[in-house]
Every structure is written in structure tokens, then in C-alpha cells.
Amino acid sequence: MPYVSLILGRVVKAVIVLLAILVFNFFLIHAAPGDPAAVMAGEAGATDQQFLEDLRERFGLDQSLPVQLWRYMSGVLQLDFGYSYRQQMPVLDLILDRLPATLLLTGAAFVISLAFGILAGTLAAMRAKRPSGSIIMGLSLLFYATPLYWVAMMAVLVFSVTLDWLPAYGYSTVGAGYTGLTHVGDVAVHLILPALTLGLFFMAVYTRMTRTSMLSVSQQDFVKTARAKGLAPGVIQRRHILRNALLPIITLAGLQAGQMVGGAVLTETVFAWPGIGRLMYEALMQRDYNLLLGIFFFCALLVILFNMLTDVIYRLADPRIKHSAA
């Protein structure tokens, strides 16, 4: 079974890469100036030597770096990611608590950008020489070039403050106490603006890529053959051109999917979405080493998983790849 041995090999490599990433990140974040004790003392507005020493001792920061690394890594090997210094909660609990919100947001953005991007790209390719095609391309260039935070702020100003159609921020309505379907609907309404904002950039990328790819495939001989043999244009577009044009899209989708955990910091911040991206940014600012390393670990894990998944999808989309890889 070539799949099994391929995947096994990848898993072994993945574990090594993950451990290497952890060690590298460990030294990287310890190289940043300031430590969590100093940050907490700074926030307290007053401090003395005893306070700092108490904190460092409680956090184990009074030990040498190699000892700290050894303690951390041996914990991780037993799937113990330690405690967040600042929030006094297990890192794993904090991450698992925030993960669903982020996956919902990035997942929705992923689906939106992929679906609408491919659709718009296909339309643009079919109407390449008509004004409607140019309009699609113009819009996609605009979305591609506009900074995310600006789109987010404008979306809030227009749809929440001025029109009052959609909530400005948050995951659900505070104090509403919705349950069941009403709750789902409430979350969905809150999801619209952040998911669209986050999805716009990749939607634009998919649109441009699909169009280019389809146009180049449509020049190839087998498409001419299909036309010559009198197939319906719709069938040619779908089965001959689009399917062959999809490979670069899959590559990019794999990259986007890999960013699902950590790639939404800005969107989560502007929309106060209670996800991992914000948790990561705050942990970085507060030098909450354990929490930060834990989040890095999950980000890396997801990137590796999606790379593997992308490889499998390649083979499904284009059976020729299997032979060359074996």
C-alpha cells in the first residue's frame, strides 16, 4: 500500500519537525526582552524585589534556560503543555476553549473565499473579453490590494454603526441567553462580517488564479479536441478546463487552511472574536511563554496536517501524480 508507507513516513518527519519547531520557538521567545514576571510587576504599578523573586520562583523562571527547556519538553512529550503564568489556567484548557471560535471563523472564511473565488474566477475566464469579466477582475484587484484592518473597520462603520444591520463585534449577543437554534442564528449573524472580511483577500487570490489557470488550460489541444468533437461548452468548461485548472488552487487552499489557527489575529482583534489569534497576540505581549509555545505548537501541527491532506487531495484531483511520486 503506497499510501500507508507514504503517510507513515510523513508522520515520522512531522514529529521531528514539530519538536524542532518547539525548541527553536523556545529560544526565540526567551530572546525577547522582558519576562512575564517583569510584565506582571509592571502592570501592578508597584513592585519590590521580593515580589519579582516570588513570581519567578512560582513560574520556574529562576532556573537556567536548559533546565527550563528540559522541563517544558518533557512535559510536552506527556502532552502536558504547562500552565499559563498570567491566567493561572492549564494551557491546553485555554487553547481548547478558544479553538472552536477560531475554527468557525477561519473555516467559514475558507469556504466563502474558495467557493466564491472559484465561481468568480470561472465567470471571469468565460467572459474574459467582455466588460463583466473586467469588472470581476477589477473588484478582485481592489480586494487583493486593500489592507484587512481597513476593510474590517469600514465594514463595521457601514453595516453596524450607520446601517445597524449587523452586530459590530463579538461572538454572540451579550446577556441574551439564547439557546438552541436561536443561539446558532445569533452566532451566524455575528459571523458574517468577520468571515467576509477575512475571506475577501483569499477570494480575490482564488479569483485571479482560477481565471489565469483556466485561460491557459483552455488553449491546450485537448480542449480543442473536445470542442471539435462537439461537446457542449458548459461540459467543456466544467470537466475539461476547470478540473485541470484546479491544481494551483488546491496548493493555495492548502496554504490558507494551514493558517486557520493563527492567521486571523487582525480580524479577531477588530471584531473582538474570542479566538486563538488574539490569545496568541496577548500571550506574546505579556511574555506568557508556556501559552505562546502551546499556541505555536497547535499552529505548526495544523500546517503539517493540511500539507499532508493537500498531498492526498492532489492525488485525487490528478491521478497522474501518484505514479510520479511512487
Next chain:
Amino acid sequence: MTLLSSVTGRLTAAALAFAAPAVAQETPQPGGVANVAIQPEPPGLMLPLVQNAPTQRVAGNIFEGLLRYDADLKPMPQLATSWDISDDGLTYTFHLHPDVKWHDGEAFSAADVVFSADVFLRETNPRTRAILDHVDSIEAPDEKTVVFTLKQPFPAFIQAFEVGTLPMVPRHIYEGTDFYNNPANNHPIGTGPFEFAKWDRGSVIELDKNPDYYEAGKPYLDKIYWHVIPDAASRAAAYENGTLNVMPAGSVENFDIPRLSEMDNSCMTEAGNEYFNPFAMLWLNNREGPTADKRFRQAVMYAIDRDFAKNVLWNGLGKVPNGPFSSTLASHDDDLEPYPYDPDKAEALLDEMGYDGEPVRLLPLPYGETWTRWAEAVRQNLEDVGINIETESSDVAGWNQKISDWDYDIAFTYLFQYGDPSLGIARTYLSSNIAKGSPWNNVEGYENPQVDKLFADAAVENDPDQRQAMYDQVQQILHDDVPLAWIMELAQPTLYRCSVHDLITTGIGLNDGFKNAWIEQ
């Protein structure tokens, strides 16, 4: 339409119906919900353990101190209904309110006060620990009386009983436990007007009305929701569209304040700033480089256009200080002549000392857009008189580290005053307070035996006139020596919907809780 927005919609309608003049002398109405911005998210709500600003703001509703302070910083009753200070200034006797219960139903007693001050806070809170160094013993002669006996007179002691400095801790929960890992830290138990209900991390902290609160009829509000919104512009939008009705100081960037306060049904107050009165300063490294020269430091004072910063960057809010003491302190010397904006004088002083263009590093405070712009303005002022400035930037942790390690030439900061020079001011000038590792002590490295003696003597001087004489003298010396540059007494503007009444009733401001606040229905 959601429930929340329909509530706020009704509130807005109600507020419009009652035109402005009618609202002054209304009787409080029970009911209603406060929706308040909070940023950054507090790391925890166990106020006696965690002293950072957002924790104090939220948990000031859950916990209480023995006293509160009015806008003139005079003590007011809270958990203590009355108190006596002996004539020799050594014995402080507090009589506790008879009917106070913890949120779990246990009775609050003098033993809780002794445990909180003598055991818990001595271990966990460095600021309180320093104050309690003046205390010889804390005793509870009966259930409802506490006696603090001091080693020597320390008149500032009576300023130290607000909730952020001496919060009461439930002895029956914490005694004999590991304070930092007590499960109650995640569900704090206090005596305050509101109880902890729920915390969705990253989204909202929910406090419920304490139905058994010992002051009859209070609190008026049913709930307080603290909305965690990390982006300042998003917080402004949430206030604009009516989701939030209270915006504590610092919730929005300064340049948004005029716009938001001019909206319909939007009010703004600077009250509640008196106790903390954050004082913005430039640390000037007295140890080395050009800043070690007094003439250079004086030149900095002349070179900086402090009125410009106040009027342009802070929208005219705040106050340009005349010297090292902030104007809300009783011991402030009103006669001190402030340094005027005088670039020529600054240049003359620089010439006199023979400043040769040696680069001087400027470290801004990474607390948002206003502070960044302020650093740019100061840089320009200093460059105008010929000082060669190199701006360094960092995040908060890096800023902390540089200040604590004395690795700067000029650095922005601000410090709280805590109602008395011996609590908030002396710490920045006493040579005994020079120690690496803290950004809040004498980090500029100023050493003056005369100043040391004056501050030390004034702190323990029981006679108000003699104390004032010492403080006048110390202000004069510091004013001339310029150990650091005093650039602004910061305003703390609170924005709120005008239908919210009695939001701030003490000199401690929002940190004192929403006990008296009510919403016009």
C-alpha cells in the same frame, strides 16, 4: 432585533424623552444593565492577588475596602462605619458595619480584616506591604472592631484603605491555603455590591447584583457586563451604536473623545481621578550622558511645549503641572512657578553646559496612538533646541525591561499618586529606592541626602504645619534639580450615556464600583 439592542433602544428613547434640565434631582430607579468596555482583559479577578488596572476596575465591584475617599480625598465610610485616630497618630481604631456578609453567606468580621492586612496582603501585594511596614500590630478586640498600632506616626496611613490597596479577603476561604492556587480565585468571593457570575474568556465578564447587600436598596443595577474588545476603534463603534453605555478612561483614543462626547445622549466627566491622578513624566537618566547634567535636564523642561501637548494631543484635558507634586494633593505648593516654554533659554543652558550633540535616546510608552504622537511632539521640541534625539521603540515588556535595567536616556512613563506624597511621590526620589528590577521606583538614579531626609521626616511628622513646611521645601529643591521632567497631570475622561446617573461618586472613580449608579428607565 436582539434583546440587548431593544433595551438600549428603549433607554435612548427614554433619555430623549427626559430633556436634559429635568434629570438633576431624580430619585434612583432600580433595574437596568451597565455595558462597560474593558481593555485589556484582566488576567484574573482576585483583586487581593492581582493588582493590574483592568482587574481593579472590574473587581472593585466584588471586593471592598474599609474606607472610600471623596473628591477631596477625605475618608468616607465603607466596611468601617466610623474610625478614630489617636492624638499621637499611633493608634487607628475601625468600627465595622454590623450586617456585612460575604457573597457565600458567611458573616464578615474583624478577623477577616486582620487576616487580610496582616497575612494575605503582606504576602501578595508589594505596595500594601510597604505601607504595612509602618504597622506594628493589627488586632481585633471584638468581632466588629479592628485596631492598627503603628511603629511611628504615619499620617498617610488613613489614605491606604481603599479597595485597590487594602481589599478585604475572606479568611474562611483562604486561611491556611496556597493563595495562588486556591480554586476560589476563579470565582472570587467579596462583600461588594455585585457578585461574580460568569466569565467567557475573550468576550465578556458578567457580574450580578448582590441581593443581600448591606446598604438597603443598593445596588440599583441588575447586572454589569464588561465587554472585552481589544481594538480601540471597535470600542468606539460599540459605544456609537449603543451597545455599550459606559466607557472608562482609556477605552478610546483621545482624538475620538470630542466626537463621541458630542453625540446625542452622551456625557463625559473627568471626575473620579483625584485619588490616582496619573502623572506623566519623562525619566531622565541622572547617572550618565548629557541627562546627568542638571542644566541639560532644565533645558528639557524649557524646551518642551507642554501646553501644546495638552491642547492638541489631549484635547485640552488634563493639567500642566508646576512641579513634582500633582495639584490634587493637599500638600501641593500652589506658589511654585512652572517652567515656561522657552526654547531660547533651553538653548542657552545647552550652550553653557557645552552640549556637543551627543545622541540622546528617547523611549516612548507603547500605550497606544496618543502616546506615540506625544513622543513625536517631544522629539520635535527637543530637536528644535539642538538636542540630537534617537527614538527607540519597543513593546510593553521591552519598555519595562529597559526602564527596570536603567537602559535609557529619556523615557516616558506615568505614575499614580495614591492621595499622599509618601505613598505616590517619595518613591521616585528617595535614594533608598534605587534598585534595578522595578519600573516604579527611583529609576532615574537621583540622589540628594537633603531630599531623602525631608521626605523621610515628612512621612512620619504628625503635625500638619511642620509637614507642609517640609513638603514646600522639597518641592522647591526638586523643581530646581529636575530629577525628571513633569509633563502632564493626565485627565481620565469617562464617557457614558447620559441616562446613567451617579456613576462616579468618589475620588477613586470607576474603580470604586457601581454601587450608586442607576439608569433612568
